[in-house]
Amino acid sequence: MKQAAAGAASATQAVKADKKPFFSQRTLSHFIDFLFVLPALILLGVFTYYPIVKLVQISFTDWNLLNDTWKYVGLKNWQWLFAGSGAKYLWNSLKVTFLYSMGEILVTMVGGMLLALLFNRMTRSFGLMRAFVFVPKYVAMSSAAVVFLWILNTDSGVLNYLLQCIGLPAVDWLNQQSTALPSVLMLTGWRVIGYGMMIYLSAMMGISQEYYEAASLDGANGVQKFFRITLPLLSPTTLFLLVTTFLSSMKVFQSVDILTSGGPARSTEVFVYLIYRYAMVDFRMDRAATAAVMFFLILLVITVLTMKVSDRSVTYDS
Amino acid sequence: MKKISRRSFLTATGILTASAALTACSGGGSTGKAGAAASSAPASSAAASEAADPSKYEVTEPITITWWHALESQYDDLVADVVKKFNETQSLITVEAQYIGAYKDINEALVAAHAAGTGLPAIAVANTDYVASYGDSGLFENLDPYIEGTSYDTDDFSAGLLLSSQFEGKQVALPFLHSTQVIYYNKTMADANGWTIPEKIEDFTPFLAEVHKTAGVYGTVVPGWDQWYFETMYLNEGVQIITDDNTCDLGSDTALGVTSMIKDWCDAGDAYFATGTDASAAMRQNFYDQKTFSVMHTSSLYNNYVSKCPDFEVGMAWYPAASTGDKNSEVGGCVLGIPSKNDQATKNAAWQFLQFLCGKEVNMEWAEGTGYLPTRNSVLETDEGKQFLEKKPAFQCIFDNLNLINPRIQNSAWSELATTWKNYMEVIMNQDGDVNSNSEDMVTEIDEILADHA
Numbered sequence: 088m089k090q091a092a093a094g095a096a097s098a099t100q101a102v103k104a105d106k107k108p109f110f111s112q113r114t115l116s117h118f119i120d121f122l123f124v125l126p127a128l129i130l131l132g133v134f135t136y137y138p139i140v141k142l143v144q145i146s147f148t149d150w151n152l153l154n155d156t157w158k159y160v161g162l163k164n165w166q167w168l169f170a171g172s173g174a175k176y177l178w179n180s181l182k183v184t185f186l187y188s189m190g191e192i193l194v195t196m197v198g199g200m201l202l203a204l205l206f207n208r209m210t211r212s213f214g215l216m217r218a219f220v221f222v223p224k225y226v227a228m229s230s231a232a233v234v235f236l237w238i239l240n241t242d243s244g245v246l247n248y249l250l251q252c253i254g255l256p257a258v259d260w261l262n263q264q265s266t267a268l269p270s271v272l273m274l275t276g277w278r279v280i281g282y283g284m285m286i287y288l289s290a291m292m293g294i295s296q297e298y299y300e301a302a303s304l305d306g307a308n309g310v311q312k313f314f315r316i317t318l319p320l321l322s323p324t325t326l327f328l329l330v331t332t333f334l335s336s337m338k339v340f341q342s343v344d345i346l347t348s349g350g351p352a353r354s355t356e357v358f359v360y361l362i363y364r365y366a367m368v369d370f371r372m373d374r375a376a377t378a379a380v381m382f383f384l385i386l387l388v389i390t391v392l393t394m395k396v397s398d399r400s401v402t403y404d405s
Numbered sequence: 406m407k408k409i410s411r412r413s414f415l416t417a418t419g420i421l422t423a424s425a426a427l428t429a430c431s432g433g434g435s436t437g438k439a440g441a442a443a444s445s446a447p448a449s450s451a452a453a454s455e456a457a458d459p460s461k462y463e464v465t466e467p468i469t470i471t472w473w474h475a476l477e478s479q480y481d482d483l484v485a486d487v488v489k490k491f492n493e494t495q496s497l498i499t500v501e502a503q504y505i506g507a508y509k510d511i512n513e514a515l516v517a518a519h520a521a522g523t524g525l526p527a528i529a530v531a532n533t534d535y536v537a538s539y540g541d542s543g544l545f546e547n548l549d550p551y552i553e554g555t556s557y558d559t560d561d562f563s564a565g566l567l568l569s570s571q572f573e574g575k576q577v578a579l580p581f582l583h584s585t586q587v588i589y590y591n592k593t594m595a596d597a598n599g600w601t602i603p604e605k606i607e608d609f610t611p612f613l614a615e616v617h618k619t620a621g622v623y624g625t626v627v628p629g630w631d632q633w634y635f636e637t638m639y640l641n642e643g644v645q646i647i648t649d650d651n652t653c654d655l656g657s658d659t660a661l662g663v664t665s666m667i668k669d670w671c672d673a674g675d676a677y678f679a680t681g682t683d684a685s686a687a688m689r690q691n692f693y694d695q696k697t698f699s700v701m702h703t704s705s706l707y708n709n710y711v712s713k714c715p716d717f718e719v720g721m722a723w724y725p726a727a728s729t730g731d732k733n734s735e736v737g738g739c740v741l742g743i744p745s746k747n748d749q750a751t752k753n754a755a756w757q758f759l760q761f762l763c764g765k766e767v768n769m770e771w772a773e774g775t776g777y778l779p780t781r782n783s784v785l786e787t788d789e790g791k792q793f794l795e796k797k798p799a800f801q802c803i804f805d806n807l808n809l810i811n812p813r814i815q816n817s818a819w820s821e822l823a824t825t826w827k828n829y830m831e832v833i834m835n836q837d838g839d840v841n842s843n844s845e846d847m848v849t850e851i852d853e854i855l856a857d858h859a
Contacts, residue, residue, distance in 0.1 A: 152520050153542035172850045236683060242690065262681040264836055348682050352832045367513050369821045370538075 139383070145376035152370040164377040173374065177381070179353055180361040184337055186268060187275075187357055191336035194276040196328055199283020200321075204313075206284065207291055217288070221281035228278070232345035235274045236261075239346070264354040267347050271355055274342050283328060290324035291317065326397045330390065337386060358382050461749075462554050468754045469499040470527035473515070475508055475739065476582075476775070483774040491761045498754045508532035508739065515744065519544045522746055527755035528762075530581060530739040533569050534633070534823070537815040540572025545742035548576045551756045561765070561781045569812035570740040578740035579763045582777040584705035585734045585803060585810050586637055591698050592720035594620065602699070602722035604732075606638070609725045610666065613675035616698045623697035626688045627667055629680040629831055632823045633813075634701050637735050639663050640811075641727035647816055651855050655826065656848035664833060664840050671834050678834035689713070703737050704803055708776040721799035723806055733809045738777055769793065778803065818858035822851050 110118070146164055150157035167173045206217045223231070238245045239260040247257040260270040298316045307315065340359040343349060349356035349364065356364070362382065366375035476484050481504075488502050503526070505511045512535055518524040519542075531539060539545040552559060559567060559576070566580035588602055595601065598619060603609045613624030628634040639646060644660045647653060654660060670676035677697075679688045689706075691697045693713045701724070702710075710719045726732035741762055743755045761767065765781055769789040772779040773796075784790050785804070794800060803810075816822070829847040832838035 151542075152516050153538055153544060155543075172853050240683065240687075242687065261683075262835070346682065350682075350828075350831065351680060352836045352838075353828060364824075367516075368824060370516060371821075 142376045143380055145372055146380050148373050150372045150376075152366065152372050157373075160373070164373050167374065168377050168381065173378075176353065176356070176361060177378065180356050180358045181385075183268065183354065183356055184339075184358045187272065187339055187355075188333055188336040190268075190272040191275050191279060191339075192329065192332050194272070195279045195283035195332045196325065198276065198280040199285075199287050199328070202280060202284035203287035203291060207288060217281075217284070221285050223278045224282045226278070228341045229345060231274060231278060232342050235270075235277075235342075236346060239270050239273075261347055262351050264351055267351055267355045271339075271342050271346055274346065275336075275339070279332070283332075286324060286328055287321065290321050294320050329397075330393055333393070334386065334390065337382075459554050459556075462551055462753050462756055464497050464750070464753050464757060466750065467497045467499075468750055469501060470751060470754045470758065472500055472502045472758065473505045473511055473526040473529040474502060475506065475511055475530055476504065478504070480775060483770070487762070487767055487770065490767070491758060494761075495757070498757055500758050508534075515544070519744060519746060525744040525747055527747060527751045528741060528743055528759055531578065531742055532739050533583075533736055533813045534819065536570055536578055536740060536813070537572050537819055538817050539742060540575060540577040540815075541817040543745055545577040546745040546747075546752060548579065548743070548756075552576060555756070555760075557760060561783050562763075563780060563782060563807065563810075565808070565810050565812055566736060566780050569736045570742075571812075572815055578742035579759060580780040581739050581741040581763060582705070582771060582775060583736055583738040583780055583810075584703045584777050585737055586634055586701060586724055587704045587734075587803065588625065588699050588701055588722045588724060589692065589707075589710050590720045590722060591692075591695060591714075591717050593717035594695070594698060595720065596718075600698075602720075603725050604723075606666075606725045606727055610670065610675075613670055614673065617673070617675040620698060622695065623677055623691070624670070624675045625699040625701060626691065626697050627670070627676055627678050627701055627834075628684065628688065629678040629827065629834060630684045632826050632830070633735065633737060635667065635830070636826075637724060637733065638667075638727065640735070641724075641729060641731040641733055643727075643729055643731075646814060647818075647822070647855065651859055653822070653848045653851040653855065655851065656844045661840060661844055664830070664844060668834055668840060678830070680831045680835060704778065704800075705738060705776045707797065707799065719799070721802055723802045732806070733811050734806070735813055736810050816855075816858070818854050821854045821858075825850050825854065 147159055147161060148157040149160045149163070168177055202220060206213050206220070237243075241247060241257060241259045241262070244260070246260065251257055258266055260266050294317065298320075299312055302312050302316060338359055339357050340363065343355050343357050343360050344363070347355040349360045358378070359382075362375050362378045365371045365378060472488070474484065484502050484504075488500050492499055505514055508531070511529060511531065515525070515529055515531070518526075531545070536545075551557065559579075562580050566583055567576075569583075570576065570578040570580050590602060600612070600616065603612050616622065616624040636646065639655070639660055642659050642663055644657060644663065645654055655664075667676070667678065671678050679685070681687070688697075688700055688702075689710070692700045692710070695717070699722075704721070707719075707721060723732060724734060741759050743752050743759065745752075747755070763780065765784060768779050768781050768784050769787070771777060772784075773793060778800075779785060779790065779793070794804065813819075825847060829838070829843050833840055833843050
């Protein structure tokens, strides 16, 4: 009897073992999936998240790039950034960065849209013109900035030569507070306007002609078609351009470094240039890290807010 | 498979992009603390006190070392010639010279390599500005044990130049290519109008006004991209810049007087304050084009000015003496040092090359080829030294005042202080800033910097 019971128990266990392996098929499948993404996660961890954590850590130290040792100083750097002499440079660079960003967004979106409307014809000559407008995007920023340095030169620049040809006075483009930032935006505009145009053009080509035909039958004119059909259906593209242009423009550095080095009198000192100055001119990695963490938080908040606001104003063509 | 909503995707993209921005900003930030890098760095101060042992500094195995310099392409042949001469005399050491960029670029690269503990050159030039911070941080090796161990004679160097490569009594570098502040002027224009550069600052102001009025050009240009060019005017008036109690006196009445004087020159159009990324090039071009009668610049560019001005003779003058009677200047140019985180074999090879670069044999070659000053006293008495003066008689004004060339202010906060000073000066001179209020703000900020470094 006992033997029979023991045999039955072992048989049950065997069945259970057959039915429920240590790893279920689903868990195993998930684990294999995870192994495939693990290399990417490791890279992301090492090159993105570890530096972020390290950066936060450095912001609480007194690390000077020249020294091998540092100690924790609590909130000293944060206090310096918000209440010390760092505050006015922080607000100044934020103001400059936002002004620059607004300028770049305006050029990319409004300029890109206008050019897209102009070049929205599939002829060979228009294709060639589109290429001309788009090519500057692929010119290295450093090369383009050096060329603009010459174009904007006060005494021997092409721009001032042209102004003087039409009887206007020469302008000290890069050395006046009022003209330095617009000068940097000239270079930016030249590079990004073609990109905005191409993105809008590709989106416009995706809009079904049936909408326009139906609108024509209803007697809509060109302006009405643009505002009632084109613009709403381009809103996902506009959102995409807005977010990507905003984030990339907030990180502007190279053009400012080459054209103005943040001057005159810090009038073009954008946020990333401020961070660079703390890190590589003053060697104050502690202050640079504090400013960088601050910058991250600002970008994060703005991005999330943009997403929330855009949900109410974007029209998806389903 | 669960679908990812457009909103989630866009939000995630935004966050990742923001993270990427942060990561991009954090380059080099992960070097960390003392740890491994520090352990490989020798304690310079400890080394100074070690007993001299010549065998410690011998090169025993073949080695190739790198020299980072800031000599632009026009000096390629000169650099190649000097390096070739050294390599030919060596059986074990091979030197490779690398042009890195301006002093600022070398500084950035050197500090980054030092922080990373890798990619360091065996030997590098450094602007005299950086001696204090490199000495203070131990970036440059203390050369005292090397000098003692190999019985290297440093007495022949000009005393001021030797001092300018020391930090707290330690010889952390050796004098290499040196210059000082001078005024280049259009001698042809001066002779035609019967002008001579005034020897006193109180005569200089009316002189600039007269030049402006008579010739319709700027009397001079004050370089604003580097405070070195104007700080000597403050020092000669008795301003200390950093006082003994570690505060800044650029807000004192004397300092405000100098600032107001320069501003008055600029406001009257008798001079301009050169700032901006192309300020140096623009200033030189204005001189070549005779749009300014004179410029304040470094003596090392004498060859350059002469070669670019074939239509008129270039004169060189000492800065006018201050109201105190002082007419000192400050040393400029660069020193040579050995990064301390290199291994001993590399440092030993670098020391051999460093001695050669600073030696009497090539001292005159550097001076003639570049426009920098000879750094050794004995060279001036040689035939070559006399020929140098015959070829460049304008240098007489420097040789007459060699003992007035002083070392730079040595303070680890100097770099930050200088940046702040330059920025405020730009606001005052070129953005119509008020002298008093801006100076007050500047001093507050500099005092904070000084306290932070104390």
